[in-house]
Amino acid sequence: MARFAMLIDASRCTGCNACRIACQMQWQLPPERYFNRLEHRERGIYPNAKWEIVPIQCMHCDNPPCRDVCPTGATYKRTDGIVLIDSKKCIGCKYCLAACPYGVRQINENGVPEKCRFCAEYIIEGIMPPCTSTCMNEVRVFGDLDDPNSKISKLMAKKEVYQLLPEKGTKPRIYYVKK
Amino acid sequence: MVRVSRRTFLKASALAGVASSLPLMVNFNDFARAAQEAPITKIPTMCNGCSSTCGKYVYIKNGRVWKVEGNPINLKSSGKLCARAHGMAADVYGLGRVTQPMKRIGEMEFEPISWAQAFEEIGNKLYEIINEHGGNSVMWLGHGGKEHYASTFLDEIGSANYVTHYATCFSSKTNVWDRMVGTMLNSDFDNANYMLFVGRNFAGGIIPGVMNRITKAKERGAKVVVVDPRYCELAIIADEWIPIRPGTDLALFLGIAHTLISEKIYDRSFVTNYVYGFDEFWSANKDFTAEKAAEITGIPAEKIREIAREMAANAPKAFLDTGYHGLHAHYANSTQIAMMNVVVNALLGNMFQVGGLMPSAGITLGHVETPQREIPEKGPRADGAGVDDEYPTVEPSRGIPQIVPDLIKKGRIKALFIYHYNPLRTAPDPEYQKGLKEADLVVSIPVDWNETSLYTADYILPESYYLERTEPPKVISGFIAHAYPQIAVRRQAIKPIHNTLPLLDILKGITAAAGYYNLYPFTVEEEIKASVKPLNIAPELLMETGCLEFPASVQPGFPMKDGKPALNTFTGKVEFSIGAFKLYGRQGVATWVPPLVMPNGEDEFRLIHGKQPWHSHHFTCNNPYLMAISDKYNGTWLWMNKTRAEKLGIKNGDLVTISSEKATKEIRVKITELLHPDCVWIPSAYGGFSEKLKTAYQEGINYNDFIPARVEPLSGSVMGQEVIVKVRKGGNS
Amino acid sequence: MFTKKNWLLISLLLIGIGAIGAINVLLHGEHVLGINNQVPWGILIAGYVFFAVSSTGVGLISSLGHVFGFTRFELLGRRALLVSIILLLCGFGVLGLELANPFNLIYILLSPNFRSPIWWMGAFYGLYLILLFAEFYYSLHNDHKKVKPIANVAFITKLAAVSNLGVVFGMLHSRPFWQGPYFSLYMILTAILSGSAILAIIFYLVGEKGGQVAYRGEHIVISLGKILVAALFITAIFTFWKLITSIYGGVPGKYEAAIALLKGPLSLKFWLFEIIAGLIIPIYILFKYQFQPAKVFLAAILAMIGVLFMRMDFVFAGQIIPLRVIEGALSVPYNTYVPGWSEWALILGAIGVTIFLYIIGEQKFKLDVQVEEEYHDQAGNLVSGKAPLNN
Ligand SMILES: Nc1nc2c(c(=O)[nH]1)N[C@H]1C(S)=C(S)[C@@H](COP(=O)(O)OP(=O)(O)OC[C@H]3O[C@@H](n4cnc5c(=O)[nH]c(N)nc54)[C@H](O)[C@@H]3O)O[C@H]1N2
Ligand SMILES: Nc1nc2c(c(=O)[nH]1)N[C@H]1C(S)=C(S)[C@@H](COP(=O)(O)OP(=O)(O)OC[C@H]3O[C@@H](n4cnc5c(=O)[nH]c(N)nc54)[C@H](O)[C@@H]3O)O[C@H]1N2
Ligand code: SF4
Ligand code: SF4
Ligand code: SF4
Ligand code: SF4
Ligand code: SF4
Ligand SMILES: [Mo]
Secondary structure (H helix, E strand, O other), X not given: OOOEEEEEOHHHOOOOOHHHHHHXXXXXXXXXXXXXXXXXXXXXXXXXXXXXXXXXXXXOOOOOHHHHHOOOOOEEEOOOOOEEEOOOOOOOOOHHHHHOOOOOOEEOOOOOEEOXXXXXXXXXXXXXXXXXXXXXXXXXXXXXXXXXXXXXXXHHHHOOEEOOOHHHOOOOOEEEEOO | OOOOOHHHHHHHHHHHHHHOOOOOOOOOHHHHXXXXXXXXXXXXXXXXXXXXXXXXXXXXXXXXXXXXXEOOOOOOOOOOOOHHHHHHHHHHHOOOEOOOOEEEOOOOOEXXXXXXXXXXXXXXXXXXXXXXXXXXXXXXXXXXXXXXXXHHHHHHHOOOOEEEOHHHOOHHHHHHHHHHOOOOOEEOOOOOOEEEEEOOOOOOOOOHHHHHHHHHHHHOOOEEEEEOOEOOHHHHHOOEEEOOOOOOHHHHHHHHHHHXXXXXXXXXXXXXXXXXXXXXXXXXXXXXXXHHHHHHHOOOHHHHHHHHHHHHHHOOOXXXXXXXXXXXXXXXXXXXXHHHHHHHHHHOOOEOOOOOEEOEOOOOOOOOOOOOOOOOXXXXXXXXXXXXOOEOOOOOOOOOXXXXXXXXXXXXXXXXEEEOOOHHHHOOOHHHHHXXXXXXXXXXEOOEOOHHHHHHOOEEOXXXXXXXXXXXXXXXXXXXXXXXOEEEEEOOOOOOOOOOEXXXXXHHHHHHHOOOOOOOOOOHHHHHHHHHXXXXXXXXXXXXXXXXXXXXXXXXXXXXXXXXXXXXXXXXXXXXXXXXXXXXXXXXXXXXXXXXXXXXXXXXXEEEEEOOXXXXXXXXXXXXXXXXXXXXXXXXXXXXXXXXXXXXXXXXXXXXXXXOOOOEEEEEEEEEOOEOOOEEEEEOOOOEOOOOOOOOEOOOOOHHHOOOOOOOOOOOOOOOOXXXXXXXXXXXO | OOOHHHHHHHHHHXXXXXXXXXXXXXXXXXXXXXXXXXXXXXXXHHHHHXXXXXXXXXXXXXXXXXXXXXXXXXXXXXXXXXXXXXXXXXXHHHHHHHOOOHHHHHHHHHOOOOOOHHHHHHHHHHHHHHHHHHHHHHHHOOOHHHHHHHHHHHHHHXXXXXXXXXXXXXXXXXXXXXXXXXXXXXHHHHHHHHHHHHHHHHHHHXXXXXXXXXXXXXXXXXXXXXXXXXXXXXXXXXXXHHHXXXXXXXXXXXXXXXXXXXXXXXHHHHHHXXXXXXHHHHHHXXXXXXXXXHXXXXXXXXXXXXXXXXXXXXXXXXXXXXXXXXXXXXXXXXXXXXXXXXXXXXXXXXXXHHHHHHHHHHHHOOOOOOOEEEEEOOOOOEEEEEOOOOO
């Protein structure tokens, strides 16, 4: 069984937004809906200042509050770890939007939430998700943690990593490289 | 005869398998269910999102463009694409496109006409003009490098007036390098240990494949230093950001050169063997110490020396990146800045050295044999580029686009063709540029309803979108050192969806109607065949892969011939002193030249600009996807240093009024610690004013609004940042 | 002024407005609502909470009679059941229009997620509605043997439903302002507040029309007024401590939300409507006029306006602070949400429907109940039994 995950090295991100639009094209989203976003942060005082950018998308949490609160099981987690939404079962209560601490869910024109789908079908074919493959700085590495030979497994073994908002107990599947 | 290298051949053939129509199956929820039945084809082509023309694949599903992906072989893309590449692919369905030929019938009114009528009317008018005023009264004004057909026509009628956009982009660099080095060298990112970027933001003024190499170099431990008044995107991954007082980079370079020379840490053997004019340079700049540079730039002298020493220590695997737009069309001293770029690199002895500056490998393509035609003598250039008592040192091959309205007023130009170019938004002073319409005949060949077409054209002839046309192959080069030559081709991915034509067909139509029969006696297919013929490869291979790489043709080492330096300069050496400049009474070597203007008062700032990673020049602003990014991240806002803002009582998100002699505009402000206090910075993309481009219309402001149309006398650039603006809190009303 | 005709006119007007809003929502879907990804729950959710909690509140007050044997409150009997039903139906109606795909509610049964507080909310309120209908039916048929056990079960269901409604919000770790058990208690408390206020309004009007509203000669509205004032007081104390604890220690998310209420974008709604109009003035009126029914009526109306805004403040305050995923990231100080006109229209419409259905109910059903009490008969003797109507 695959255990999909993503490793993001935010210190390499220069905010070009190619990941956002590549994903929008992949899933044919309208311009204002997107599955990944950038958080910008400024630190320090001129001239000793810094600009940091952190890409964020659905964390495919192992303990996803969005799934827990969903009254109909429309939001579910697959055995390979991918959290998906079955629009057929969704009543549009938006409880999951209120519950996700990362704010990654977006209401679509039908009132149903959407979010990053991890493009797993593509990696099975050996193709990286567009957000990952288009990135000139190779900020993201996507892969299977159960495969010790995958790039992500090897990198995870080498690098110190952290997760976002660990205190929320969500156990994200997206790891970030510590600087 | 060139053979495809083994390594390349493997790459190419592996791809050819994928590239033909591979049905990919995706099975995802709602979206993918439909996709399952739809076979997907993947067609290689070239991006047209900006001048970098990266290689990309276009996925077609149900006959529609679905998505794009970077071509992994093409060194401009290296498998990566920037945001614009995706956005501009989607824009083939955009609402801003001109859908068929248009004829002006009123102030802002056009009527759709047929191609036949357009050719007929334009041809007749052109015939009259050439008869009455001669062929030299015809000008082709376009984005340079985007086509190669116009010169055939200009040659035929004896017009010297081929004018490009370069003066708005980086003409001081092209001018100087050609004279000092005889060619353009590029940074060898793959092998350098120290990289200095001054006014060059590869993460904002993007070439994805190149940025990828910089990130990789960083990963292997190379040091990256960025000098920019603004903490630009490249600074994010840099080891160091060094803010500089805008307009003073010349002083920084002089200070670095002084340190290298005075501390004797420059490459003396390189200078002795391969440099001409060193003494002249040194005697003119002996006193320009790091201290003096510090005073002007605001960078501590010790820092300047540290940069020089570190570069020297890493030389020849160290370079000062040769730059692009930033600095090279910005200042009265831009030509000297470009000269000093050559000087600093030469002092490091890094030219033609691994890890330093290397050439971009080229290869010669064939062309269709056409019957010899009689070519009339050309008149003088209307813009005065290369003309003795006008702008003698400006490259005639590029010209001076920003003063064309004057040339029309003076009666030098009667018929104007504007191709793939929008000077009303990308050249200084739009009100002045509107004067283009005064020509007797103005024909614009765009894809969209750009400002220039809407305000000045008598006829708008829409070219087919780049995804809808096939073009002859190009040799990939520029901005990156690479030993393996590459060629790439643009291939039609979908049939034209509107009544548009590729440029070749447009020109065939116009010229024939004007009485020049069979000027282009070939088809694109024939051109492609002819191009690759000397390379001994099947055109099909190129068409299937989109890009081919050939065996290395560049070796490190200074070019020598008969034991002598053999650059394409007078002396065969790198020339620190430019003879042509002296000839016309200017200094041959670079020395300190102050910028034209400096900010003074509490409310005065230099207005500087830069590329935003997700917009190209101006024309991507009508793309809803790319503008949605601007919306989300307050992309149109003006940047202002926090301390300066506090003095003016301006808070983040406030509306301010910004004015120069040319314009007064309103814009929201981003207050930041990431900008030099002397300037305000705007992303260079915005300020659309074509009513037909709804998404771009009146979003943000444009630096060209604030500057007059001037000419830097040596290289012809627009000096786009020689402008002081006053900023005050609150809107106009 | 409060003639039946006028009430009918008012209610029809409100229903008309609501109908236009409903049509707009049904035709154009989500995007006519002001909600967005940052503030996914808008005034329709607040409206739902308003109606559902009011329904439970009315039920809880009437339980004083049915369940706890305070005879006086048996007077409320059928009317309370009817209002409770109507309010809950209106709550469901508003919620249904807020849901994108109410038809998919079937999956609540087909694929229930027992971990979801909203699932439990549906279960409890669904059960509550069924019990209400049963109780109302048997009560109309004077089948007290059946009413009594139903009322007992209903009481527990009510408590479960209304406290679970607090849990729906309290379970959200992502929204610090809501998180924790506080709002479960708060829901019960404010249910009593709105329950007593609504019953006071109704019974004042019933009394004006000559229905039976007195127990042992004392107007029931006086008793309701006393409950109301107690509820108002405790609510004030609850609100006070909630804000103090949110501000004290500056817990991220909680602190800013409290500030948003006190002096941020919610402050006008909070101070003017929730605190001054909804708490202070009613308390003042109730004490000043010693629970005179007419004044209780006035205070109750103000309190209900206060409660409506209280629900909105509560729903927004939980979402107004942008999520803090990256410490120190640039963001707007507050998320924005501007309700669409259709959302306001739906709230007004639901209030209209409540009034309208109630008027119809008054006409259709025999709602007066006679309560065993001691009273003075025509001869002036003190007797025990059911007082004749219209005295
Ligand atoms: N405001 C502003 N001005 C600038 C710059 C900037 O960033 N901002 N950058 C400067 C620099 S570096 C440069 S290189 C120049 C670039 O200057 P321009 O070339 O004028 O800039 P663009 O906005 O890229 O494109 C101009 C027009 O090309 C047309 N076009 C696009 N695709 C096609 C096509 O396939 N066929 C044809 N026929 N036309 C097409 C569009 O109609 C568009 O309006 O601008 C310079 N001036
Ligand atoms: N996203 C995007 N990428 C592009 C293009 C595009 O339009 N959009 N166009 C392509 C083209 S045609 C070009 S020419 C290149 C341009 O690529 P660049 O030359 O890198 O682009 P710019 O952003 O114009 O300028 C670079 C930097 O110069 C800084 N600068 C401004 N004034 C000064 C100064 O006085 N001193 C110093 N040291 N720095 C200064 C700016 O802050 C900016 O960060 O980009 C290419 N790639
Ligand atoms: S594509 Fe890469 S560099 Fe660009 S914004 Fe996304 S993560 Fe950052
Ligand atoms: S990030 Fe949010 S939406 Fe994604 S799994 Fe976690 S809680 Fe759910
Ligand atoms: S909106 Fe849909 S997916 Fe989200 S919690 Fe409600 S039913 Fe589940
Ligand atoms: S993994 Fe796929 S769905 Fe998720 S952000 Fe990347 S491209 Fe979009
Ligand atoms: S840099 Fe981006 S927009 Fe320009 S050609 Fe390359 S992919 Fe296209
Ligand atoms: Mo450029």
